[in-house]
Each structure stands twice: as structure tokens, then as C-alpha cells.
Amino acid sequence: MGNKLGLTIALGVGLFFTSCQTNQVEQVITVDEIQQIIVSLNNVDLVDLSDRSNILIDVRTPEEYAEGHVPGAINLNVKDDNFSKNVAELDSTKNYYIYCxxxxxxxxxxxxxxxxxxxxxxxxxxxxxxxxxxxEK
Structure with missing residues (x-):
């Protein structure tokens, strides 16, 4: 009886770690895939913005941003005196996609x-x- 319980636990733990490893592999984007995406802003739909680790940033002025921007983009004006300070506050674990x-x-x-x-x-x-x-406006 004890051997069956130990075998069941070992099998369950093995399946758990196997499923975790599978999920991690599926989420990896290769350097080549990123290079293909960033060739054109028209590929922005290939960036999974529902994944909170991917952040789209429009670095134009607030006026340009208000005239129209890619849906899901946040505005950080590169010409703003505080741009470097604002960037320093960003999460270094995220993936940032930038356009202007x-x-x-x-x-x-x-x-x-x-x-x-x-x-x-x-x-x-x-x-x-x-x-x-x-x-989006």
C-alpha cells in the first residue's frame, strides 16, 4: 500500500513539473521572431499585449498620441525632460516595444x-x- 501511495505521489509530481516545463517552452519568442515583428509597425498585432509582460510604448508627443495611436499603447514622450526619470521607474522584467x-x-x-x-x-x-x-484616439 505504501509503495502505491509513493508511486502515485511521484507520478503526480513528475506530471506537474512536466506540465510547467511545457508551458514555459511555449511562451518563448526567439530573437528571429522578434526581428520579424519589429520590421514594421504593421506587425504589432503579433505582439501579445494581453500578456502583461509585453508593453507597447508610443514615444511621440502627447499631442501626436492624442491624434491617434496604436490600441494598447502607452505614451512616454521621449522629448519630455522627465523621460529618463520615467524610464528608470519601468519594470526591468518586462518586454518593451517602442514606436514613434x-x-x-x-x-x-x-x-x-x-x-x-x-x-x-x-x-x-x-x-x-x-x-x-x-x-485609437
Missing amino acids: RSGVRAKSAEAIMLENNLKSVHTFQDGMLTYKGQI
Whole structure:
């Protein structure tokens, strides 16, 4: 009887750890997949924004953001004097996806974010100029 109980517990623990490992593997995005996504802001739908570890940031001015932005994006104006301070307060365990009007300001923002020890920062190579997706105001 004791051997059956021990075997049942061992089997249950093994299944638990196996299922946890499977879930972790499914959530990994490769570097190549990220590179394919960030080629164009039109690929933004490939970023799972329902996953709270993925954050979409629009680094344009508040006025530009109000005129229309990608749904789910938060606004952190790279030209704001407090941008570096605001970036320093971001969670370093998150994945940040950045865009602007054409890609230039996003590159500047990326450099500042990396200087502030954010490890997972991805910049869309283009921006709102070529974006054909949904816009939120």
C-alpha cells in the first residue's frame, strides 16, 4: 500500500513539473521572431499585449498620441525632460516595444531605455507614417 501511495505521489509530481516545463517552452519568442515583428509597425498585432509582460510604448508627443495611436499603447514622450526619470521607474522584467512617427525618436528612446538597464527593448523600424492598422484616439 505504501509503495502505491509513493508511486502515485511521484507520478503526480513528475506530471506537474512536466506540465510547467511545457508551458514555459511555449511562451518563448526567439530573437528571429522578434526581428520579424519589429520590421514594421504593421506587425504589432503579433505582439501579445494581453500578456502583461509585453508593453507597447508610443514615444511621440502627447499631442501626436492624442491624434491617434496604436490600441494598447502607452505614451512616454521621449522629448519630455522627465523621460529618463520615467524610464528608470519601468519594470526591468518586462518586454518593451517602442514606436514613434517614423522610427527615429524610437531609436533614441531605445538607447535611453538600455542605458537605464532595461534588457528587453525592441524598436519598430518604421512608425505611424506607414501604419495601416487600427487607430485609437
